[in-house]
Amino acid sequence: MNALAFASQALEILVALLLGPLLTGWVNQWRARLQNRTAPSLFLPFRTLHKLFIKEAVVAEHASPLFRAAPYIVFGCMVLACGIVPTLSTDLPLAPAADAIALVGLFALARVFISLAAMDIGTSFGTLGARREMLIGFLAEPALLMVLFSASLISKSTSLTTIVETLAHRELAIYPSLAFASVAFTMVSLAENARVPVDNPTTHLELTMIHEAMILEYSGRHLALIEWAASLKLFAYSCIGLALFFPWGVAEAQAPLALILALPVLVLKLAIGGIALAVFETVSAKMRIFRVPEFLAAAFLLAVIGMLVHILLGT
Amino acid sequence: MSLLPDFAHWQQLDGVLAVVTAWLALGATGVFALRRFGFVTKVLFPLGGLLGLLLSGIALTAVFQEPATAVLPLGLPGLPFHLRLDGLSSFFLLVIGATGAGVSVYAAGYFGRGEGTPPGLICLEYHAFLATMALVVLADDAYVFMVAWETMALSSFFLVTANHRIPEIREAGYLYLLVAHIGAIAILLCFGVLQANTGDYTFANMRAQHLTSFWSSAAFLLALFGFGAKAGLLPLHVWLPEAHPAAPSPVSALMSGVMLKTAIYGILRVSFDLLQTQRWWWGVLMLALGLASALFGVVFAAAQVDMKRLLAYSSIENIGLLCAGIGLAVVFSSYGMKPLAALALTASLYHVASHAFFKSLLFLSTGSVLHATGERNLGRLGGLIRFTPWIAWVTLIGVLASAGLPPFSGFVSEWLLLQSFLFTPGLPDSFLNMLIPVVAALIALVAALAGYTMVKFFGIIFLGQPREEKLQRARDAGPWERGGMAWLVMGCIALGLQPEQFIQIIDPVTRLLVHAGLGDNVAGHGWLLVPVAVDRASYGPIIFLLGVAACFLLAFLVVRLLYHGRVRRAAPWDCGYPWQTARMQDTAEGFGQPIRQIFEPFFRMTRELPDPGDEAPRYHVTIADHFWHWLYLPIAAVVERAARLIGTLQQGRIAVYLLYSFITLLAMLVLVRS
Numbered sequence: 001m002n003a004l005a006f007a008s009q010a011l012e013i014l015v016a017l018l019l020g021p022l023l024t025g026w027v028n029q030w031r032a033r034l035q036n037r038t039a040p041s042l043f044l045p046f047r048t049l050h051k052l053f054i055k056e057a058v059v060a061e062h063a064s065p066l067f068r069a070a071p072y073i074v075f076g077c078m079v080l081a082c083g084i085v086p087t088l089s090t091d092l093p094l095a096p097a098a099d100a101i102a103l104v105g106l107f108a109l110a111r112v113f114i115s116l117a118a119m120d121i122g123t124s125f126g127t128l129g130a131r132r133e134m135l136i137g138f139l140a141e142p143a144l145l146m147v148l149f150s151a152s153l154i155s156k157s158t159s160l161t162t163i164v165e166t167l168a169h170r171e172l173a174i175y176p177s178l179a180f181a182s183v184a185f186t187m188v189s190l191a192e193n194a195r196v197p198v199d200n201p202t203t204h205l206e207l208t209m210i211h212e213a214m215i216l217e218y219s220g221r222h223l224a225l226i227e228w229a230a231s232l233k234l235f236a237y238s239c240i241g242l243a244l245f246f247p248w249g250v251a252e253a254q255a256p257l258a259l260i261l262a263l264p265v266l267v268l269k270l271a272i273g274g275i276a277l278a279v280f281e282t283v284s285a286k287m288r289i290f291r292v293p294e295f296l297a298a299a300f301l302l303a304v305i306g307m308l309v310h311i312l313l314g315t
Numbered sequence: 316m317s318l319l320p321d322f323a324h325w326q327q328l329d330g331v332l333a334v335v336t337a338w339l340a341l342g343a344t345g346v347f348a349l350r351r352f353g354f355v356t357k358v359l360f361p362l363g364g365l366l367g368l369l370l371s372g373i374a375l376t377a378v379f380q381e382p383a384t385a386v387l388p389l390g391l392p393g394l395p396f397h398l399r400l401d402g403l404s405s406f407f408l409l410v411i412g413a414t415g416a417g418v419s420v421y422a423a424g425y426f427g428r429g430e431g432t433p434p435g436l437i438c439l440e441y442h443a444f445l446a447t448m449a450l451v452v453l454a455d456d457a458y459v460f461m462v463a464w465e466t467m468a469l470s471s472f473f474l475v476t477a478n479h480r481i482p483e484i485r486e487a488g489y490l491y492l493l494v495a496h497i498g499a500i501a502i503l504l505c506f507g508v509l510q511a512n513t514g515d516y517t518f519a520n521m522r523a524q525h526l527t528s529f530w531s532s533a534a535f536l537l538a539l540f541g542f543g544a545k546a547g548l549l550p551l552h553v554w555l556p557e558a559h560p561a562a563p564s565p566v567s568a569l570m571s572g573v574m575l576k577t578a579i580y581g582i583l584r585v586s587f588d589l590l591q592t593q594r595w596w597w598g599v600l601m602l603a604l605g606l607a608s609a610l611f612g613v614v615f616a617a618a619q620v621d622m623k624r625l626l627a628y629s630s631i632e633n634i635g636l637l638c639a640g641i642g643l644a645v646v647f648s649s650y651g652m653k654p655l656a657a658l659a660l661t662a663s664l665y666h667v668a669s670h671a672f673f674k675s676l677l678f679l680s681t682g683s684v685l686h687a688t689g690e691r692n693l694g695r696l697g698g699l700i701r702f703t704p705w706i707a708w709v710t711l712i713g714v715l716a717s718a719g720l721p722p723f724s725g726f727v728s729e730w731l732l733l734q735s736f737l738f739t740p741g742l743p744d745s746f747l748n749m750l751i752p753v754v755a756a757l758i759a760l761v762a763a764l765a766g767y768t769m770v771k772f773f774g775i776i777f778l779g780q781p782r783e784e785k786l787q788r789a790r791d792a793g794p795w796e797r798g799g800m801a802w803l804v805m806g807c808i809a810l811g812l813q814p815e816q817f818i819q820i821i822d823p824v825t826r827l828l829v830h831a832g833l834g835d836n837v838a839g840h841g842w843l844l845v846p847v848a849v850d851r852a853s854y855g856p857i858i859f860l861l862g863v864a865a866c867f868l869l870a871f872l873v874v875r876l877l878y879h880g881r882v883r884r885a886a887p888w889d890c891g892y893p894w895q896t897a898r899m900q901d902t903a904e905g906f907g908q909p910i911r912q913i914f915e916p917f918f919r920m921t922r923e924l925p926d927p928g929d930e931a932p933r934y935h936v937t938i939a940d941h942f943w944h945w946l947y948l949p950i951a952a953v954v955e956r957a958a959r960l961i962g963t964l965q966q967g968r969i970a971v972y973l974l975y976s977f978i979t980l981l982a983m984l985v986l987v988r989s
Contacts, residue, residue, distance in 0.1 A: 102854050116774055225874075
């Protein structure tokens with residue numbers, strides 16, 4: 001523990017808070033370009049957040065305190081998640097507090113609170129959204145855990161920083177287990193972040209929406225916090241993916257120079273990842289809600305196969 | 316010479332015995348005050364709770380002591396009671412005492428209105444139940460064990476059937492008693508095998524025996540069957556979802572939170588203490604049974620519409636997880652991998668304590684909801700967080716702990732269990748190595764499904780709009796009920812935030828059973844829980860909680876500082892639809908629908924769908940357990956047929972019976988001659 005570690009921790013959270021909405025804006029920009037629309041500004045998400053914060057928060061008459069607390073809890077969970085994932089450095093004071101399993105637990109905590117908040121008002125959309133979100137959650141959560149386990153079998157650790165350090169220092173060999181895991185992880189993160197084949201972030205069509213159905217009753221600063229948390233979640237998932245499958249460029253302990261270099265590397269990696277996501281969302285269509293369990297079950301099986309492959313081939 | 320016992324030299328064992336005796340005395344006092352509600356509920360039950368607290372305090376010190384034994388000159392001539400207090404029994408006494416304390420205080424408020432049986436009798440049965448549970452874990456010979464075990468089953472049977480005027484409750488009680496006795500026979504036979512023809516039924520003798528591979532496996536299987544019947548392992552789980560809803564809520568809480576754990580105690584005692592060596596396939600069998608129970612339990616829980624049945628199925632799930640953890644410990648122990656066995660066992664024991672707290676809490680809160688609304692059916696509840704906020708917030712903690720979410724108690728045991736699976740590669744058997752990731756995946760799936768179930772449980776009962784008019788008049792829990800639940804909530808939070816302290820209590824237990832413990836690894840890391848080494852895995856619940864809380868507060872303050880904190884209350888927006896009613900919310904059936912669809916083979920479903928032209932369309936779905944149709948009904952049919960065959964012997968005429976005696980005599984003579 002030293003000043004540099006705390007500095008990198010603070011920097012990481014700050015970068016996440018700023019880069020999260022930018023990443024969302026970047027993906028939206030590219031989606032618009034690919035769909036032959038005029039692209040909105042990269043900073044549109046920030047303007048939206050600003051607008052929402054200025055607005056008055058309209059809350060249903062019979063909403064309980066849970067409804068009003070949930071946005072803050074979800075936001076807090078996502079900020080902590082961004083602080084734990086090694087995005088810039090592996091020398092993080094917060095990291096020992098939560099390993100890969102606790103990170104999955106953190107996402108689950110946020111999901112449970114937002115689902116409960118959605119059920120609080122008692123509208124038909126809210127409960128429907130909550131049920132669908134939990135449905136996706138209970139299939140995606142074990143799959144994500146299995147993906148992380150595939151990586152932790154290689155590094156013999158569930159600590160995210162150790163995983164990243166081990167993976168960054170390996171020779172440039174392809175681990176078959178990680179190949180399976182990467183496909184599974186892509187599928188899971190699409191589902192968890194309400195992206196196209198599972199959910200559409202721009203839809204308000206009652207038959208298909210999941211995430212949007214849950215937050216229909218929110219407005220003003222509550223909605224702003226939820227939107228910000230959603231972009232932080234996308235950022236955190238992207239960073240987990242980068243940390244597991246492209247871990248090069250992350251700074252380690254006692255390396256101030258590497259820390260300064262890590263930021264442009266991260267931005268570059270995220271920019272490429274964002275374009276890939278936009279292309280994927282443009283070329284694929286949203287699937288029926290009944291097909292989602294099959295999609296996620298496939299991800300779950302792929303992740304388990306990845307672990308089995310690792311054990312079969314030996315280390 | 317003083318007649319008083321020598322208090323200065325009392326050991327923990329004497330203290331525990333004093334508490335047990337005092338519990339029995341409280342029960343006996345209840346008989347003399349049969350119908351005096353005030354005295355029984357406001358004096359006797361709180362005193363029982365105090366004794367529970369005392370017991371947990373004594374047990375807490377006893378965990379770290381050397382085993383103590385005692386022989387009581389009670390019982391049959393030549394068969395005195397052998398008792399022993401070691402780490403394992405102290406740990407379970409701790410759980411019994413701490414959970415019992417909360418439940419007793421709650422019961423002081425709950426039984427204030429009568430349950431169909433005079434309160435004095437309930438008091439007797441309740442305290443006998445508590446005392447015999449303590450005796451079960453103290454027993455050091457098969458005789459005391461069986462006496463305590465059977466008294467425990469009987470007293471809980473009477474408690475389950477407290478409302479004996481309702482036929483369904485009588486049926487549930489009968490089923491419970493039947494399964495309990497089938498299990499007890501298996502346990503008796505297990506002890507018979509363990510004593511290896513020496514005729515000495517003390518546990519000390521059983522420990523000294525070296526059984527052959529065949530007989531030790533036979534003893535293990537009998538124990539697994541017998542204790543599994545009590546714990547609710549597949550396929551002997553059928554009594555659980557019937558008996559738990561039938562019983563008054565404090566009794567359900569004790570049965571689910573504590574009594575099921577005595578069965579776990581039995582499995583641990585036999586497989587790690589009385590049997591000297593373990594075989595790997597025992598562990599695999601337990602893993603398979605445990606996972607099947609866990610998955611089955613959680614899937615059924617998600618589809619239930621009765622809140623207590625939902626919790627009962629969730630108990631099957633948790634017992635399954637416990638069993639899987641113990642199975643893993645058996646596998647490790649059979650290969651001599653002691654630290655890993657200790658890790659898996661610590662996870663299981665942690666879950667024993669954590670499940671005792673959160674499941675008792677949830678059962679108690681269903682009791683409060685039942686008293687406040689008179690409803691058990693999820694389809695008629697809703698919106699209670701506005702009318703009974705106290706019950707709701709307390710339940711929320713239990714729900715989060717039960718869903719295995721950080722930083723509450725359920726997560727720690729889940730975390731430890733998954734850690735023990737992750738360290739597995741390295742077993743000498745490649746088949747086992749392949750099996751472990753699959754098992755870990757299933758555990759992760761079960762844990763995630765538990766989250767689904769708990770969101771359904773909490774969301775349908777407490778959130779949304781009230782589905783019935785009368786719910787708006789629901790009264791919040793009384794002071795006694797609040798006190799009892801608050802104690803259990805504190806347990807859930809403390810177990811969640813201070814795992815490194817509680818593992819120090821579990822350490823002597825695992826040292827006793829598998830000769831290794833996590834205590835030394837865990838100590839000296841401050842607020843971090845580190846089972847092996849920091850760079851391998853660590854979890855800091857307090858830092859975790861502080862992190863989320865700090866972000867919460869900062870966001871709250873910064874938003875108010877930079878912008879404003881204005882709120883306007885208005886009608887719900889609901890996409891501009893103004894005619895929203897409470898019946899348009901998702902129902903309990905609706906919330907279970909995806910689970911019913913995805914796990915269709917698990918259920919035996921009958922659906923009644925309306926035609927498009929129906930004047931009064933009716934949709935109806937019932938779900939049943941395959942085991943009834945595949946296993947229990949065929950067995951029942953065979954038993955009935957056998958009974959009818961034997962029944963033909965009974966002619967009711969004395970001449971025929973004389974003929975039977977004559978034939979028997981003849982047969983005996985022939986046998987003796989040859």
